[in-house]
Amino acid sequence: MKSNIRVLVAKPGLDGHDQGAKVVVRALMDAGFEVIYTGLRQSPEAVARIALEEDVDVIGLSSMAGSHMQFCTRLASLLEENKLTDKLWIIGGNIPKRDVAELKTIGLNGIFPTGTHFEEITNFINENVT
Amino acid sequence: MTTEHDSGVKPLINESGIEVKTLYTPEDVDESGGIEMVGNPGEYPFTRGIHPEMYRKRPWTMRQYTGFANAKKTNERFKYLIANGQTGLNVAFDLPTQIGLDTDDPMSVGEIGRVGMAVDTLRDFEIAFDGIDLEEITVSLTINGAAAVLIAMYLAMAEKRGYDISKLRGTAQNDILKEFIGRGTWIFPVEPSVKLVCDTIEYCANHAPKYTPVSVCGYHIRESGADPAEEMAYAFCIAKAYTDGALERGLDIDEFAGRLSFNFNIYGNIFEQVAKFRAGRGLWARIMKEEYGAKNPRSMWLRMIAGGGGNGLYADQPEVNIMRGAYYALIGALAGAQTMALCCYDEAYTIPSEFAQRLSLRTMQLLAEESGLCDTVDPLAGSWYIETLTNQMRQRMEQIIAEVDAQGGIVKQVSEGAVQSRVSARAYDTQRKILSGEIRKVGVNCFQMEEEEEREPQYHPYDEAAAQKQIDATNAIKVDRDQAEVERALIQVKDDAKSGANVMPAIMEAVKAYATVGEITNKLTEAYGHYQEPIRF
Numbered sequence: 001m002k003s004n005i006r007v008l009v010a011k012p013g014l015d016g017h018d019q020g021a022k023v024v025v026r027a028l029m030d031a032g033f034e035v036i037y038t039g040l041r042q043s044p045e046a047v048a049r050i051a052l053e054e055d056v057d058v059i060g061l062s063s064m065a066g067s068h069m070q071f072c073t074r075l076a077s078l079l080e081e082n083k084l085t086d087k088l089w090i091i092g093g094n095i096p097k098r099d100v101a102e103l104k105t106i107g108l109n110g111i112f113p114t115g116t117h118f119e120e121i122t123n124f125i126n127e128n129v130t
Numbered sequence: 131m132t133t134e135h136d137s138g139v140k141p142l143i144n145e146s147g148i149e150v151k152t153l154y155t156p157e158d159v160d161e162s163g164g165i166e167m168v169g170n171p172g173e174y175p176f177t178r179g180i181h182p183e184m185y186r187k188r189p190w191t192m193r194q195y196t197g198f199a200n201a202k203k204t205n206e207r208f209k210y211l212i213a214n215g216q217t218g219l220n221v222a223f224d225l226p227t228q229i230g231l232d233t234d235d236p237m238s239v240g241e242i243g244r245v246g247m248a249v250d251t252l253r254d255f256e257i258a259f260d261g262i263d264l265e266e267i268t269v270s271l272t273i274n275g276a277a278a279v280l281i282a283m284y285l286a287m288a289e290k291r292g293y294d295i296s297k298l299r300g301t302a303q304n305d306i307l308k309e310f311i312g313r314g315t316w317i318f319p320v321e322p323s324v325k326l327v328c329d330t331i332e333y334c335a336n337h338a339p340k341y342t343p344v345s346v347c348g349y350h351i352r353e354s355g356a357d358p359a360e361e362m363a364y365a366f367c368i369a370k371a372y373t374d375g376a377l378e379r380g381l382d383i384d385e386f387a388g389r390l391s392f393n394f395n396i397y398g399n400i401f402e403q404v405a406k407f408r409a410g411r412g413l414w415a416r417i418m419k420e421e422y423g424a425k426n427p428r429s430m431w432l433r434m435i436a437g438g439g440g441n442g443l444y445a446d447q448p449e450v451n452i453m454r455g456a457y458y459a460l461i462g463a464l465a466g467a468q469t470m471a472l473c474c475y476d477e478a479y480t481i482p483s484e485f486a487q488r489l490s491l492r493t494m495q496l497l498a499e500e501s502g503l504c505d506t507v508d509p510l511a512g513s514w515y516i517e518t519l520t521n522q523m524r525q526r527m528e529q530i531i532a533e534v535d536a537q538g539g540i541v542k543q544v545s546e547g548a549v550q551s552r553v554s555a556r557a558y559d560t561q562r563k564i565l566s567g568e569i570r571k572v573g574v575n576c577f578q579m580e581e582e583e584e585r586e587p588q589y590h591p592y593d594e595a596a597a598q599k600q601i602d603a604t605n606a607i608k609v610d611r612d613q614a615e616v617e618r619a620l621i622q623v624k625d626d627a628k629s630g631a632n633v634m635p636a637i638m639e640a641v642k643a644y645a646t647v648g649e650i651t652n653k654l655t656e657a658y659g660h661y662q663e664p665i666r667f
Contacts, residue, residue: 016313018354025667026558067240
């Protein structure tokens with residue numbers, strides 16, 4: 001298990017629902033991670049850039065308003081371009097079960113729908129960041 | 131007050147931090163402040179309701195939040211709901227519109243018409259409200275960051291259709307301060323954003339005095355994590371900030387305060403919620419009368435839409451949300467809301483289907499028509515529990531308002547991210563209690579079902595074709611319109627924004643020339659700049 005794991009929590013697109021993202025940020029901080037929270041309205045380009053600049057181990061997205069498929073598809077190619085595919089990529093929020101398989105194909109490592117226990121997220125990060 | 135912990139009963143604290151006893155007596159009412167603030171409905175301090183007859187005269191307006199794809203599809207849904215007995219409209223706009231982007235903006239890709247109707251120009255308003263009698267059906271626009279532009283579009287559209295603007299009723303949400311706390315459709319920095327709200331208040335006071343330019347929202351602050359007392363207290367702090375701004379323009383309090391409205395959330399404990407609304411009515415009346423010297427009783431009214439209540443709904447066993455919604459509507463009726471909107475059972479995971487919308491409407495109709503909720507005003511008054519709790523909730527709200535004032539006021543607190551931080555800390559605390567089972571949620575952390583027993587949820591599809599149509603239609607308008615007139619109007623918007631003049635007259639001219647939401651917003655941004663979100667935990 002790596003120490004000082006750095007986690008990016010980003011709010012993709014135009015969605016303004018940030019209660020969940022902020023709650024998860026607090027849970028991750030309490031679990032001892034270093035957290036970088038972007039605030040609202042991040043483009044895929046911004047997420048990739050911040051991930052690179054901040055040298056994070058985990059790229060986390062919080063999506064509530066249904067635009068996660070388009071966003072993740074665009075972000076996936078940017079992660080590849082910027083050689084960020086070795087980072088742990090996770091998403092949480094309002095993610096329908098039917099989208100899970102496709103998100104995994106795109107490159108998402110972990111999917112945590114609303115109501116997920118914080119330990120599930122923190123354990124996943126601890127077990128998968130090397 | 132006496133406590134009963136020694137009897138072996140577990141102490142109970144409600145969400146607003148008030149201890150709830152197993153039994154209430156007249157002594158509790160006396161100890162909490164008596165019945166001085168109760169009064170009669172329709173009379174100061176309006177705790178029991180702003181009208182003497184309330185629902186006996188007219189049931190609450192039913193105003194479901196609706197809008198998707200484009201103006202044409204939204205117009206069809208409006209007509210469907212009106213045909214089903216809905217008595218007001220509450221328009222949902224897509225995210226690009228809400229933050230002042232045109233449909234062809236690169237940031238709009240994948241978002242056009244997704245969570246509401248897409249609007250680029252006045253033409254979209256003409257289509258959306260086509261065939262709807264704007265005197266019969268009042269329209270509420272759920273728009274904040276881009277509110278100045280969309281209010282102008284609404285007034286321009288009504289004027290074109292021959293309505294007398296000086297008599298036109300309607301509402302815009304237009305509460306930007308709460309967007310910085312929750313909901314997030316801000317555009318400009320805090321100060322010019324508040325200035326824009328005051329521009330709309332001033333403009334409407336002078337040109338459309340029956341129009342409600344602001345509906346101050348506790349709703350979304352509660353959605354973001356605030357407790358019920360904080361919800362109402364923060365809303366009052368915000369309403370006071372707009373009131374102060376309007377007074378600085380030289381308006382008299384009674385010229386505009388009667389057109390301020392509110393938007394509150396309903397979910398949680400039934401009695402705490404009812405007490406919240408009763409307490410809020412008394413407190414707002416007192417603030418208006420004593421702090422601001424309002425003379426007209428109308429200025430003291432806590433007029434409101436009460437919405438039940440997105441954060442109370444869950445994606446697990448979503449049909450349970452139908453029952454939750456019914457209780458929320460019951461609370462709204464017991465609390466004397468003038469207008470209600472119910473979140474639909476499927477709104478925990480998608481924008482609502484026509485079927486879900488109709489069920490919400492029927493829920494309110496069955497309360498109004500078959501259940502006796504309209505018979506008697508403020509039916510819970512005189513309950514020792516309700517009266518005690520109403521006093522206690524009001525005192526708690528006063529305490530929160532005093533704290534905000536002592537720390538420099540709501541505008542400063544929002545600019546620094548202090549309110550946002552307090553609210554998200556509360557959300558975290560609540561979520562931990564839900565995850566641990568300390569707060570029970572049926573079907574979520576108790577009485578769960580195996581996943582395979584649950585029905586497959588239906589999601590509202592993203593309409594690519596409607597999005598493309600919207601882009602094409604706006605491009606066609608751009609070819610047709612008088613470009614020189616548009617340019618002139620846009621320069622005026624920018625000049626007025628820079629000089630600090632009221633921008634509403636210039637925006638009115640721009641929308642009438644079919645300038646787009648994005649074009650007008652860009653001019654404002656050139657003068658005001660962009661908001662930078664304070665990140666603070």
